[in-house]
Amino acid sequence: MRPLKLVFLSFLCIFGSLLATERAQANCTANVTSLNFGNINPVTPGTLDVNATINYSCSSLVTLLSYIRVCVEIGRGPQDADVANRMLTHTTTTTEKLSYNIYSNPNRTTVFGNVYGSASPPVVIHHGPYAIGVRPTASGSVTVYGRLAAANPFMQRSVGQYNSTLPVIVKMALVSAIGQSSCTITGTPANISFPITARLISACKISAQPLNFGTHPSNFPASVTSTSTIASSCTKGTPYQIGLNNGLYAVGNQRRMKAGDGQFINYELHKDAARSQRWGATLNTAETLAGVATGVTQNATVYGRVPPQAGLRAANYKDTITVTITY
Numbered sequence: 149m150r151p152l153k154l155v156f157l158s159f160l161c162i163f164g165s166l167l168a169t170e171r172a173q174a175n176c177t178a179n180v181t182s183l184n185f186g187n188i189n190p191v192t193p194g195t196l197d198v199n200a201t202i203n204y205s206c207s208s209l210v211t212l213l214s215y216i217r218v219c220v221e222i223g224r225g226p227q228d229a230d231v232a233n234r235m236l237t238h239t240t241t242t243t244e245k246l247s248y249n250i251y252s253n254p255n256r257t258t259v260f261g262n263v264y265g266s267a268s269p270p271v272v273i274h275h276g277p278y279a280i281g282v283r284p285t286a287s288g289s290v291t292v293y294g295r296l297a298a299a300n301p302f303m304q305r306s307v308g309q310y311n312s313t314l315p316v317i318v319k320m321a322l323v324s325a326i327g328q329s330s331c332t333i334t335g336t337p338a339n340i341s342f343p344i345t346a347r348l349i350s351a352c353k354i355s356a357q358p359l360n361f362g363t364h365p366s367n368f369p370a371s372v373t374s375t376s377t378i379a380s381s382c383t384k385g386t387p388y389q390i391g392l393n394n395g396l397y398a399v400g401n402q403r404r405m406k407a408g409d410g411q412f413i414n415y416e417l418h419k420d421a422a423r424s425q426r427w428g429a430t431l432n433t434a435e436t437l438a439g440v441a442t443g444v445t446q447n448a449t450v451y452g453r454v455p456p457q458a459g460l461r462a463a464n465y466k467d468t469i470t471v472t473i474t475y
Contacts, residue, residue: 174208174335176218178318183250183294185346190302190383191353197256200292200342206320207285208334214322215276216286219331221262221319222250222270222342225312231261231268236296236310236346244306246346250314251293260292262317264330274326286320296346304443307350307383314342352382352441354390354473359452361415366462372454373423377447380473384443388475389436391429392417392450395467401428407463417469418451431474441475 183200206218227245228234238244252260252271261268275286319337359376382388397404397412404412419425419437427450428435437448 174206174320174322176204176206176318176320176336176338178202178204178220178316178338178340180292180316180340180342182343182345183292185248185294185296185344188296188302188346188348189351190305190348191351193296193298193300193302195298196296196346198294200250200294202290202292202316202318202342203288204290204318204338205285205287206318207283208320208322209283210278210280210322212280212322212324213277214324215274215326216278216284217321217323217327217331218273218275218286218288219317219319219321220271220273220290221317222260222292223262223315223317225314225344227312231263232259234312234314234344236312236344238306239309239311241306241308244310246296246300246302246305246310246348248294248296248344248346250344251295252290254291254293256293256295270330272331274323292342294344301443302348302383303381304384305348306385307348310346310348312344314344316340316342348383350383350386350475352380352386352388352473352475354378354380354471356450356469356471359417359450361452361454366460367458369456371456374452376450376452378450378471379445379447380441381443381445382441382473382475384441386441386475387438388441388473389431389438390448391431391436391472391474392427393429393470393472395469397467401426403467403469405465405467407461407465409461409463411461411463411465413454413457413460413465415452415454415467418453419448421449421451423451423453429472436474 180202181200235245250260259268278284319331321331356378397406417427419427
């Protein structure tokens with residue numbers, strides 16, 4: 149009986165050695181491209197969709213007829229509450245954030261996460277089946293679908309770079325059947341960092357209301373005044389200057405309105421209610437209105453004046469002023 153017992157023990161030792169060798173040789177490697185939303189114009193951002201790719205390769209010695217199940221898990225970033233609420237953070241002002249997320253399907257309805265059986269599961273891929281005694285390599289790629297929603301308050305966020313880094317784990321398991329359960333780790337998983345970036349740029353928009361001096365007798369004895377409003381909005385923190393050109397019919401710096409019969413009437417536009425500061429277009433001078441954007445609409449009043457003038461004929465007088473915002 150002793151020789152039989154020795155043979156049996158020898159068999160167990162060899163089998164255990166095979167399992168240990170198989171586990172030691174199993175491993176995954178992976179790399180990922182960055183997910184870059186590019187330059188974001190806050191005036192007309194819309195919804196921004198970009199993609200990235202995770203490439204993986206997993207191999208193992210197969211001792212039974214098996215599939216290789218590859219699981220790709222993406223966790224939350226350092227500023228995220230969870231995988232359903234991911235954030236990009238400004239590089240210097242960490243309280244400034246932009247909301248985004250990544251998805252595992254092109255329609256961007258399933259959040260790419262790391263919780264099996266949840267609304268934000270990992271991606272599971274099967275390769276095989278493979279025969280006993282071979283050492284196959286399961287290679288492929290997974291597309292990550294990113295979205296930066298238009299609902300972000302872009303104008304109220306600081307200009308500059310926004311970043312996040314997500315942890316990605318690629319691991320494998322040898323299984324006898326296809327399924328969506330987690331990967332019981334076989335060998336060494338791949339742990340890589342997934343960079344997410346976006347840059348918010350300075351941008352402005354501007355509009356102006358018509359300035360109407362009204363209807364008056366041709367021999368009006370005192371100056372006629374009126375006001376208008378210029379509305380501007382720029383990305384928060386953006387320095388800007390608003391300038392007004394001299395119009396279509398100016399002579400030198402004297403603005404004029406023109407009637408249909410070719411007659412002119414002098415007028416002027418000012419930055420102050422006292423109408424002592426002429427509003428012009430020369431940058432970096434007192435002519436323009438300078439400010440720093442708050443991220444919300446800022447209104448500026450244009451103060452117009454028509455001085456008394458002799459010899460005016462009854463007519464409609466008009467001019468067009470170009471308003472320019474420089475930032």
